[in-house]
Amino acid sequence: MKLEQYLERRCALIDRTLQQLLADHEAPPKNLGKAMHYSLFSGGKRIRPILALASGEAVGARPQRILPFACALEMIHSYSLVHDDLPAMDDDDLRRGKPTNHVVFGEAMAILAGDGLLTEAFRIMAQAALKRGQDRTAALQAIWEVAAGAGMAGMVGGQVADIEAEHQKPTRKRVEYIHTRKTGALLRASVRVGARVGGASAKQYARLDRYGTAVGLAFQVTDDILDIEGGTAKTGKRVGRDAELNKATYPVALGMKKTKRYARELLDEALTALQAFSPKAEPLRQLARFVVERAVPSET
Amino acid sequence: MKLEQYLERRCALIDRTLQQLLADHEAPPKNLGKAMHYSLFSGGKRIRPILALASGEAVGARPQRILPFACALEMIHSYSLVHDDLPAMDDDDLRRGKPTNHVVFGEAMAILAGDGLLTEAFRIMAQAALKRGQDRTAALQAIWEVAAGAGMAGMVGGQVADIEAEHQKPTRKRVEYIHTRKTGALLRASVRVGARVGGASAKQYARLDRYGTAVGLAFQVTDDILDIEGGTAKTGKRVGRDAELNKATYPVALGMKKTKRYARELLDEALTALQAFSPKAEPLRQLARFVVERAVPSET
Numbered sequence: 001m002k003l004e005q006y007l008e009r010r011c012a013l014i015d016r017t018l019q020q021l022l023a024d025h026e027a028p029p030k031n032l033g034k035a036m037h038y039s040l041f042s043g044g045k046r047i048r049p050i051l052a053l054a055s056g057e058a059v060g061a062r063p064q065r066i067l068p069f070a071c072a073l074e075m076i077h078s079y080s081l082v083h084d085d086l087p088a089m090d091d092d093d094l095r096r097g098k099p100t101n102h103v104v105f106g107e108a109m110a111i112l113a114g115d116g117l118l119t120e121a122f123r124i125m126a127q128a129a130l131k132r133g134q135d136r137t138a139a140l141q142a143i144w145e146v147a148a149g150a151g152m153a154g155m156v157g158g159q160v161a162d163i164e165a166e167h168q169k170p171t172r173k174r175v176e177y178i179h180t181r182k183t184g185a186l187l188r189a190s191v192r193v194g195a196r197v198g199g200a201s202a203k204q205y206a207r208l209d210r211y212g213t214a215v216g217l218a219f220q221v222t223d224d225i226l227d228i229e230g231g232t233a234k235t236g237k238r239v240g241r242d243a244e245l246n247k248a249t250y251p252v253a254l255g256m257k258k259t260k261r262y263a264r265e266l267l268d269e270a271l272t273a274l275q276a277f278s279p280k281a282e283p284l285r286q287l288a289r290f291v292v293e294r295a296v297p298s299e300t
Numbered sequence: 301m302k303l304e305q306y307l308e309r310r311c312a313l314i315d316r317t318l319q320q321l322l323a324d325h326e327a328p329p330k331n332l333g334k335a336m337h338y339s340l341f342s343g344g345k346r347i348r349p350i351l352a353l354a355s356g357e358a359v360g361a362r363p364q365r366i367l368p369f370a371c372a373l374e375m376i377h378s379y380s381l382v383h384d385d386l387p388a389m390d391d392d393d394l395r396r397g398k399p400t401n402h403v404v405f406g407e408a409m410a411i412l413a414g415d416g417l418l419t420e421a422f423r424i425m426a427q428a429a430l431k432r433g434q435d436r437t438a439a440l441q442a443i444w445e446v447a448a449g450a451g452m453a454g455m456v457g458g459q460v461a462d463i464e465a466e467h468q469k470p471t472r473k474r475v476e477y478i479h480t481r482k483t484g485a486l487l488r489a490s491v492r493v494g495a496r497v498g499g500a501s502a503k504q505y506a507r508l509d510r511y512g513t514a515v516g517l518a519f520q521v522t523d524d525i526l527d528i529e530g531g532t533a534k535t536g537k538r539v540g541r542d543a544e545l546n547k548a549t550y551p552v553a554l555g556m557k558k559t560k561r562y563a564r565e566l567l568d569e570a571l572t573a574l575q576a577f578s579p580k581a582e583p584l585r586q587l588a589r590f591v592v593e594r595a596v597p598s599e600t
Contacts, residue, residue: 028452032460036452083415088407107388111411112460115383116452118415122422123447129440136436140429143443147423152328152336152416160332160412 003286010050013063015041018071021124028116035105035113036120040078043096047219047291048073048190054283055194055212058274059204066197068128069142072121073190076150079117080186082110084159090245121146135199142196149189158182162247170248178248179220180213187216191284208284210273215288218266222295224249225259229295260296267292303586307350313363314349315341318371321424328416335405335413336420340378343396347519347591348373348490354583355494355512358574359504366497368428369442372421373490376450379417380486382410384459390545421446435499442496449489458482462547470548476517478548483523484516491515491584508584510573515588518566522595524549525559529595560596567592 018040027033049070056066085092085100086107093103102110125146129139148154158181165174191212195205227242228251242249250259270288274281289298318340327333349370356366385392385400386407393403402410425446429439448454458481465474491512495505527542528551542549550559570588574581589598 025448026453028457029460029464031464032452032457079415083411086408086411088411108386108463109460111383111386111388112456115414115418116456118418119447119451119456123444123451126440126444126447130437130444136440137430140426140436140440144423144426144430147419147426148325151419151423152332153326156412156416156419157328157332160329160409163408164329164331 001282001286003283003290006283006286007045007050007290010053011046013067014046014049014071014074017067018074021068021071022120025120025123031105031109032112032116035101035109036116038104039082039101039113040075040117042098044074044078046074047287048077048187051187051190051212051215051284051287052194052197054281054287055191055208056198057194058208058277058281058284059195059198059200060280061194061198065134066194068124069139069146069193069197070190072125072146073186073193075117075121075124076146076155077186079114079121080150080155080159082114082117086110089159089163090241092241118150135197138196138199142193145189145192145196146186149185149192154181154185154189155183158185165248166246168248170253172250172253175248175250175253176217179250180217183220183223184213184216187219188212191215204277207273207276211270211284211288214266214270214273215291218263218270218288219291221250221259221263221266222292224251225256225263225295228256263292263296301582301586303583303590306583306586307345307590310350310353311346313367314346314371314374317367318374321368321371322420325420325423331405331409332412332416335401335409336416338404339382339395339401339413340375340417342398344374344378346374347587348377348487351487351490351512351515351584351587352494352497354581354587355491355508356498357494358508358577358581358584359495359498359500360580361494361498365434366494368424369439369446369493369497370490372425372446373486373493375417375421375424376446376455377486379414379421380450380455380459382414382417386410389459389463390541392541418450435497438496438499442493445489445492445496446486449485449492454481454485454489455483458485465548466546468548470553472550472553475548475550475553479520479550480513480517483520484513487516487519488512504577507573507576511570511584511588514566514570514573515591518563518570518588519591521550521559521563521566522592524551525556525563525595528556563592563596 052070052073053063053066081095082101084090085095086102092100101113125143129136158178161178162182165178191208195208200208267288271285274285352370352373353363353366381395382401384390385395386402392400401413425443429436458478461478462482465478491508495508500508530539567588571585574585
């Protein structure tokens with residue numbers, strides 16, 4: 001399996017489905033539709049939906065079943081970026097190498113585009129859950145996972161803790177609290193959603209969840225590393241932005257060497273969780289490696 | 301039936317349930333929890349949840365069944381007010397006679413408190429839908445109705461149209477487009493949610509929907525009237541705020557006399573839709589009268 005090709009094909013499938021799902025409803029006012037599309041189709045890596053699809057695949061589910069839920073996860077990720085970039089929040093003017101939503105559409109529209117993406121994500125999941133042949137209980141569990149991962153005890157809570165930490169000493173405990181919520185919770189939910197809608201057994205679910213927890217955290221640990229060592233070309237963001245905003249990050253709390261070791265430990269943990277799975281979990285394995293090795297190349 | 305007592309008892313029930321539902325999950329960071337509570341418990345009239353409960357009652361459903369969905373509607377209403385008041389939006393510093401969320405907690409926290417309320421509303425609905433004995437299909441339909449009413453073709457779309465209309469001539473068509481979405485869609489969804497979760501037949505659903513459409517619009521028509529004729533004591537808002545912001549309103553588009561006549565027509569339409577219902581629809585009837593007569597007292 002070639003990861004690059006796999007990712008490309010998955011991205012194309014997700015982009016196509018996102019377009020369809022948004023068009024498959026009464027049209028919003030023109031500028032709102034434009035603002036929502038702008039951020040949704042601005043070169044995201046689609047990690048969350050790909051994780052959801054790969055998690056379903058690991059338990060033998062067809063991607064088609066999981067796709068609307070996967071797309072909803074990407075819409076929620078996209079909304080969170082739009083709101084995070086706002087002047088009242090991180091005040092970022094560049095995202096994935098392009099001007100941020102509020103720079104292009106204004107602050108009011110950016111807030112509303114984010115609200116719209118978040119709300120439509122739930123509409124799309126409910127709609128998919130109502131389709132004939134869908135397991136309604138599994139679909140409702142998936143909707144719960146997404147809301148819990150994105151809500152006050154997940155992503156939104158993590159963002160609040162992140163902002164508040166700007167005036168506090170970045171201890172390891174504090175950084176871990178923020179990262180498991182701000183980024184980890186939705187990535188973990190992505191894996192869980194694939195497992196739920198894919199029809200995982202309780203044992204499979206527990207293993208996939210262990211994988212999702214490790215990868216979710218690894219993603220943010222490596223993001224912290226890339227903010228220092230990556231170039232704008234690699235990250236689409238300005239280098240050193242975290243330090244500028246006095247953000248609580250792993251390199252600040254642990255030092256760079258220990259942070260890199262931690263990233264590799266999390267990769268080991270993710271791969272161990274998948275040991276009992278067949279070759280069908282190969283995409284999940286490669287995704288975990290991809291996440292970590294983009295910042296901490298293999299030592300071999 | 302005494303409406304005042306009925307409303308008081310319903311408000312108390314809703315407030316109690318909201319407290320429980322928010323406490324029944326991992327605690328958010330302290331300030332986020334505070335900010336969410338501040339706006340959720342700041343003297344709202346709970347019209348949306350009360351409509352949902354009354355709609356369920358009209359088809360013989362017990363309030364308990366509908367309560368979590370009703371509370372979710374109030375959380376979404378509350379989030380929309382927090383975001384509408386933001387400096388980038390209507391820039392309001394007073395709401396229900398109290399300082400607005402961003403005045404108390406800052407802009408970043410107000411954005412996140414809104415995001416949190418919106419997301420938790422869906423978590424709470426999914427959780428209720430997963431309870432033993434719940435009709436999962438009806439619950440999913442209700443979740444869909446809420447998301448559609450609150451999303452890009454509903455409330456969020458109406459808010460965008462409202463902002464854009466500040467620079468356009470307020471024709472009747474434009475005002476109607478904005479109001480059916482900005483306020484009407486979520487009120488209509490409230491009635492639909494009660495009908496869905498309450499187990500309405502197709503015929504009952506259609507009648508209740510006709511009622512909800514009329515009352516949803518009547519609510520905004522009378523709000524426009526009160527913005528001109530009501531006092532701050534009555535509305536909790538500064539009088540004349542719409543005119544100040546150059547908002548598209550019915551009195552501007554139609555004149556005050558025709559606006560009041562329209563409000564009474566909508567009340568007639570709402571009551572006509574309920575003709576086939578038993579005395580169980582009495583709360584819905586009285587709620588419609590209450591909405592209209594707070595601004596356009598009965599001529600008798």
